[in-house]
Amino acid sequence: MKFIAEQERVDGHTHIVLITTGSVASIKAPLIVSELLSYKKVKVQVVSSKASLSFFAKADIEKAGSRVWTDDDEWDGEYRIGDPILHIELRRWADIVLVAPCSANTLSKIAHGLCNNLVTSLLRALAPTTPTFIFPAMNTLMYEHPLTAEHIRTVREVIKYEVVGPIGKTLACGDVGLGAMTEWRDIVQIVVDKFGLAKAVV
Numbered sequence: 001m002k003f004i005a006e007q008e009r010v011d012g013h014t015h016i017v018l019i020t021t022g023s024v025a026s027i028k029a030p031l032i033v034s035e036l037l038s039y040k041k042v043k044v045q046v047v048s049s050k051a052s053l054s055f056f057a058k059a060d061i062e063k064a065g066s067r068v069w070t071d072d073d074e075w076d077g078e079y080r081i082g083d084p085i086l087h088i089e090l091r092r093w094a095d096i097v098l099v100a101p102c103s104a105n106t107l108s109k110i111a112h113g114l115c116n117n118l119v120t121s122l123l124r125a126l127a128p129t130t131p132t133f134i135f136p137a138m139n140t141l142m143y144e145h146p147l148t149a150e151h152i153r154t155v156r157e158v159i160k161y162e163v164v165g166p167i168g169k170t171l172a173c174g175d176v177g178l179g180a181m182t183e184w185r186d187i188v189q190i191v192v193d194k195f196g197l198a199k200a201v202v
């Protein structure tokens with residue numbers, strides 16, 4: 001299935017790309033998508049790393065009214081000159097990008113400029129004017145690892161993304177402390193406030 005930004009953008013709508021990576025918090029993706037789509041004039045595309053696909057069913061995202069794009073869609077056969085390139089089309093489409101959850105691995109890749117999957121190629125190709133929010137989610141000790149602070153500093157100060165969270169609570173692994181993703185409703189609220197979204201009438 002080809003995705004061409006020009007054909008997929010709808011006038012007057014807010015186009016949200018939700019990126020999910022390999023943290024347990026990816027289980028919240030269907031909730032985030034369906035809540036975002038409960039607002040008027042909103043479109044959502046989900047871009048997922050391979051690891052994050054273990055935490056939710058693609059079908060649940062589709063049921064909510066969105067689509068999940070993966071490396072298999074980017075590399076689905078032979079490319080010819082002029083063919084649409086998925087990570088470029090998705091970045092052309094996006095009015096805002098949410099990386100929720102952002103794993104320690106993807107955070108590190110972003111900070112170092114790596115772009116070896118659909119998630120990081122999209123981020124690396126993004127216009128600096130596209131608002132981009134990073135919601136880290138990881139085990140407390142991963143979060144407290146000295147490199148994490150360094151990666152967050154780079155992402156904030158050099159790349160100029162907004163980093164929100166993590167928050168403290170009992171994590172899925174049983175550890176208690178900082179590392180959990182910002183509550184999914186608060187993530188949605190950031191978008192609602194930024195674009196002044198109004199609830200659709202049901």
Ligand SMILES: Cc1cc2nc3c(=O)[nH]c(=O)nc-3n(C[C@H](O)[C@H](O)[C@H](O)COP(=O)(O)O)c2cc1C
Nearest residue numbers: 021022023024049051052103104105106137138139
């Ligand atoms: C069950 C399970 C839960 C995991 N949870 C997290 C997590 O919350 N945060 C994190 O940074 N990594 C977590 N990991 C490790 C990542 O999935 C792993 O580093 C992976 O390579 C991340 O790839 P990605 O960044 O491309 O999604 C978890 C792994 C497993 C098996």
